[in-house]
Amino acid sequence: MSSAATSAASNAANIAINAAIAAAVQQQRDAVIAHFTGHQALSPQSAIAADTIDPALQVALKYYRDNGVIRDAGADRLYLDLDVLAGLKAKAKRTGRNVLITVMVLAVLVAAVVVVLATW
Structure with missing residues (x-):
């Protein structure tokens, strides 16, 4: 496999991993x-009560608290x-939407580079 193809495969794998993490x-x-x-x-x-929330969800809870979605009503x-x-x-x-457009443009550029290198 060429270096460009290996790089494209690696990029695809990274995108899949990032998508799984985001999900x-x-x-x-x-x-x-x-x-x-x-x-x-x-x-x-x-x-x-704050202690009714599953401890496994603390990262998500912190995200929402930091963004003002989950608010403190006093007395914990x-x-x-x-x-x-x-x-x-x-x-x-x-x-x-902006990220999707950027990823699509980058994917087209990577594909173009792979095609150019493969025919060179």
């Missing part, structure tokens, strides 16, 4: 949102702010 992260984030919506913890009045109780979540999802959608 796992999103699954954890979805579980956090499901926990709060399942308990109807959507306001300070209906907040739930938390709730989900749906308006902030909607804004975060809209931002992620815009970012995802």
